[in-house]
Amino acid sequence: MKIQNILSRTYLESVLFARRLLILSMILITMVACATTNNSRFKIYDDYITQNNLESVSRVTTFKFQGWNSLDDRHLILSSNFKKSYLIVLANYCNDLQYTPNIIVDQTMNSRLSSKFDAIIVPGQNTQKCVINRIYKITQEQLSELRSLRKNSQQSLSK
Numbered sequence: 119m120k121i122q123n124i125l126s127r128t129y130l131e132s133v134l135f136a137r138r139l140l141i142l143s144m145i146l147i148t149m150v151a152c153a154t155t156n157n158s159r160f161k162i163y164d165d166y167i168t169q170n171n172l173e174s175v176s177r178v179t180t181f182k183f184q185g186w187n188s189l190d191d192r193h194l195i196l197s198s199n200f201k202k203s204y205l206i207v208l209a210n211y212c213n214d215l216q217y218t219p220n221i222i223v224d225q226t227m228n229s230r231l232s233s234k235f236d237a238i239i240v241p242g243q244n245t246q247k248c249v250i251n252r253i254y255k256i257t258q259e260q261l262s263e264l265r266s267l268r269k270n271s272q273q274s275l276s277k
Contacts, residue, residue: 162271163193166264167205172254174233178204181231183223188216189268194238195261196223196231203261204231205254206238212248214240 166172178198185197191211196204208215215221215238222239224247225231231253238248256264 174252174254177232179230191215203256205256207252209249209251213246
């Protein structure tokens, strides 16, 4: 009877270990799939910047925040006074950027937007400060193209 209990306990432990290993494997596969999807979305906008020869600027003077559009968790468009728009590339992934209803533009100097110094803040339970890495001035036509890219990438993800 004692040997049977030991064998049962060993069998049970091995089953539990196998179950934990399976769950861990599924979590890792899901994380890799999500990372691949996000990286391909990031690549869409990085390719757009390259293909359209957009030049980054280190700062924008006379910047007054008017509105914004999220493209993904690393790219967004900021609108300023006089119908000027800027494609913003953040230094790293900014959690919940594409789902938040509002953002805060954290400027080191009033009426000026600077890369490397200013940031986007996503308010919420886990408030996150995301440093602006690059700024690109874009035309109204490029603004429409970027919005189309976002719409198309969302549709391809939902299929």
